[in-house]
């Protein structure tokens with residue numbers, strides 16, 4: 001028999017974040033008292049008025065194929081939102097609606113990158129960026145950063161990573177997993193490099209409404225609007241409106257790139273779900289107070305988690321500036337022994353230990369390109385956060 005699976009699939013790792021979340025949920029289902037601090041989604045329910053819009057769409061029979069790139073009124077609403085948030089002018093033809101920001105990113109990579117290309121990925125990075133680049137045949141080039149610099153890479157390191165093969169760079173601010181924002185200076189520096197070397201920028205703005213500094217959304221185009229022809233913005237309703245299961249995201253950028261993304265989508269999944277598009281339309285056009293409520297809750301929990309973690313000797317982290325994640329350096333405990341005799345030597349063994357001993361689920365930093373850290377999510381009730389951190393502290397005390 002011939003080799004069953006294609007090479008690209010044999011090399012493909014499953015998403016570590018989805019895997020740990022599934023493991024935590026399975027243990028919980030067995031009745032084990034797990035505190036799940038691994039989740040990559042808001043713990044809030046989708047707001048009622050959004051659900052109602054979807055129910056109305058079903059009742060009215062809005063259950064057929066839609067145009068591949070999305071219903072015109074949603075594409076229009078997204079363009080209007082971009083104008084409001086970033087002060088940038090786009091037409092609906094420059095917007096494509098996909099099945100989540102993840103599919104928008106996947107399709108964009110298929111449209112832009114190929115064999116021989118290099119794509120700059122800033123570590124710590126969202127787990128799916130490297131595989132998405134690799135599935136397009138290109139090579140991710142990882143640029144590291146340090147927590148002391150709030151996980152912002154040195155511009156000089158970024159410049160050194162650029163070669164004639166560099167075709168793109170992916171930005172994510174606020175960032176999953178670090179919860180940090182890139183500074184304006186950094187964004188300006190990246191913009192200069194993009195201009196000089198002509199590569200494309202994918203700006204993943206999925207957490208742009210979840211920044212805690214009270215300032216409006218900001219991305220590479222707000223500091224360098226002249227990069228419009230080589231930048232594509234990606235966003236969606238998942239994180240902003242607690243709509244992860246609805247699977248609506250989008251890409252906004254130059255018309256020819258967006259048309260290419262639509263062609264790819266037209267030969268693979270076609271349109272995003274008709275009903276979910278109506279819900280997303282209501283999310284964008286309806287009352288916006290739900291965003292403020294959720295953001296304020298995340299902001300309060302960020303402080304709570306940060307303060308609690310700082311009480312544990314040896315743990316180190318910058319205070320989250322946005323999202324619902326903290327990226328915490330546990331490496332001071334590496335080399336120590338668990339009661340069973342296992343030596344904790346990296347983020348994977350540390351995560352396993354915390355799940356077994358403390359019954360707390362976190363995500364190993366190695367999945368995000370930094371083995372010193374674990375990602376701890378604060379998309380959870382205050383009491384759960386407090387209990388989770390105190391259990392982590394107790395488990396760490398048991399290490400020899």
Ligand SMILES: Cc1ncc(COP(=O)(O)O)c(C=O)c1O
Nearest residue numbers: 040100101102126176236238249
């Ligand atoms: C940085 C980042 N980009 C994109 C996504 C994908 O979001 P969606 O649910 O819209 O596919 C996520 C979800 O975890 C994310 O953290």
